Amino acid sequence: MTATLPTMDDSIRRGAEPARPRRTLADLPGPRGLPVIGNLLSIHPDRWHLEFERWWRVHGDLFVVRLGRRPILAVADGELVRDVLQRRPAVFRRMRTIEDVSREADMVGLFSADGDAWRKQRQLINPTFHARHVESFFPSICEITGRLRDLWAQAADERAARDVLGDLMRYSVDVTSSVAFGRDLNSLAGGPDALQEHLQRVFLGLNRRILAPLPYWRYLGLPADRAYDRAVVAVKRFILELVTAARRELEGGADRPARARTLLELMIAARDGEDPKARLSDAEVYANVLTMLLAGEDTTANTLAWILYYLGSRPDVQARAREEADRVLGGALIPTLEQSKRLEYTSAVTHETLRLRSAAPLLYLEANHDTAVGDVAVPAGAGVMALTRAVGRKPEYFGDPESFRPERWLAGAPATLPHEPRMALAFGGGPRVCPGRSMALLECAVTVGMVLRSFTVHLADHTAPVRERMAFAMQPEGLRIRFTRRGGA
Numbered sequence: 001m002t003a004t005l006p007t008m009d010d011s012i013r014r015g016a017e018p019a020r021p022r023r024t025l026a027d028l029p030g031p032r033g034l035p036v037i038g039n040l041l042s043i044h045p046d047r048w049h050l051e052f053e054r055w056w057r058v059h060g061d062l063f064v065v066r067l068g069r070r071p072i073l074a075v076a077d078g079e080l081v082r083d084v085l086q087r088r089p090a091v092f093r094r095m096r097t098i099e100d101v102s103r104e105a106d107m108v109g110l111f112s113a114d115g116d117a118w119r120k121q122r123q124l125i126n127p128t129f130h131a132r133h134v135e136s137f138f139p140s141i142c143e144i145t146g147r148l149r150d151l152w153a154q155a156a157d158e159r160a161a162r163d164v165l166g167d168l169m170r171y172s173v174d175v176t177s178s179v180a181f182g183r184d185l186n187s188l189a190g191g192p193d194a195l196q197e198h199l200q201r202v203f204l205g206l207n208r209r210i211l212a213p214l215p216y217w218r219y220l221g222l223p224a225d226r227a228y229d230r231a232v233v234a235v236k237r238f239i240l241e242l243v244t245a246a247r248r249e250l251e252g253g254a255d256r257p258a259r260a261r262t263l264l265e266l267m268i269a270a271r272d273g274e275d276p277k278a279r280l281s282d283a284e285v286y287a288n289v290l291t292m293l294l295a296g297e298d299t300t301a302n303t304l305a306w307i308l309y310y311l312g313s314r315p316d317v318q319a320r321a322r323e324e325a326d327r328v329l330g331g332a333l334i335p336t337l338e339q340s341k342r343l344e345y346t347s348a349v350t351h352e353t354l355r356l357r358s359a360a361p362l363l364y365l366e367a368n369h370d371t372a373v374g375d376v377a378v379p380a381g382a383g384v385m386a387l388t389r390a391v392g393r394k395p396e397y398f399g400d401p402e403s404f405r406p407e408r409w410l411a412g413a414p415a416t417l418p419h420e421p422r423m424a425l426a427f428g429g430g431p432r433v434c435p436g437r438s439m440a441l442l443e444c445a446v447t448v449g450m451v452l453r454s455f456t457v458h459l460a461d462h463t464a465p466v467r468e469r470m471a472f473a474m475q476p477e478g479l480r481i482r483f484t485r486r487g488g489a
């Protein structure tokens, strides 16, 4: 059995009340900045998470960074990070710019909404992400995984190196859409009009605007911003068609409420429902369709791409995972639901990848009112950067933290190294913990099981280092994989 991550109930428990503040932000260390702009010049939009983590190694678990005049408290102490995540939405919220920038594109959905608007949406959306519900879509996940296998089998026959990240993004859009909306978009086979490319542009644009010190795009029409605006329009058109089709289908039957099965159907039913408190506006329905596509796509695709990276660079790990897949799957090439739950070492590889290469290495928050983090007073409006990946790289929580050691996640692993699964925060924590966690882990188990049974994974080009790139979610840049078919596959 693999050790499990903290449960939702676990993390919803109230965090400790902060101690009486003894220090202010001005008392804390931090990188030296320039007058007026502070540390802004060090924040490269593609790699800013690495800069924060570098500062963490120099200044410790609590330090201050200034973006312009704005102070940001960076926190890497595990207990304090969990406490901050826990005290949402009352005391802390996501950085307000995330909501502002999302509002401009009509996309204030579950990720960017806050306060009561967030509560209402979360209550509605939570049940559709329960493992049981996700599993009822298992046959479509298998079908989509079969398409991915065909694509990579062809690449293996042509001896072509693949940009696996692009393939995996299309794959995870198809899976998310199938589970959340009951629609298989088949973008993996070149389906609707490069939807995934538009989503990618939206992602990059959001990242750029959220980090921008000023809303320059309101006054300047830079080419990248025009491309972002066009992508938003294209995605909106696509989603409105999806919503209209689902509404037409729902209205077709007399048993409408009983038929609401998917997130999209539930949202449409709630839009017209009798309880005014639960009603969703058209804008909220649109925003949440987009949120799910964005949130489900990059995060899972990046995680899967990093898993392939580790399989390719660690033949010992690949051999052990393959032996397990052969044993559990027997002659099958794609795991059944029951088999995917028995892939314990594969699951350990996934958790170890999430620990070292989390798609969200830091979470960007803000204090709603004057409060404290540990013994540090935090004024209303100050930013709080929760360095969640740094927490998972601390030797007191995970021994030998920089090494990729999947076996640490196996039950019965020797207790020689510290191992604190509750400090693995790749899915966040507290009431806003990622609702897509079960779906993502199931996708990883099925995809990796399929890969191990069908192919041997090789890094295509050992001379080009794979780098981390932040594009709202953190991704491997320059990763190319070569697949060779296994005998009989």
Ligand code: HEM
Residues within 6 Å of the ligand: 085, 110, 111, 112, 122, 176, 180, 291, 292, 293, 295, 296, 297, 299, 300, 303, 358, 359, 360, 363, 425, 426, 427, 428, 429, 430, 431, 432, 433, 434, 435, 436, 437, 439, 440
């Ligand atoms: C390996 C894959 C994934 C990772 C690493 C990941 C990570 C995260 C993280 C770190 C957060 C912020 C949590 C917090 O603030 O405490 C989050 C939120 C969220 N995720 Fe995921 N996620 C993944 C997959 C998915 C999938 C597949 C979906 C849905 C299809 C999804 C939907 C969401 C949504 C809607 C939120 C916002 C929740 C809220 O604010 O209440 N995620 N995710």
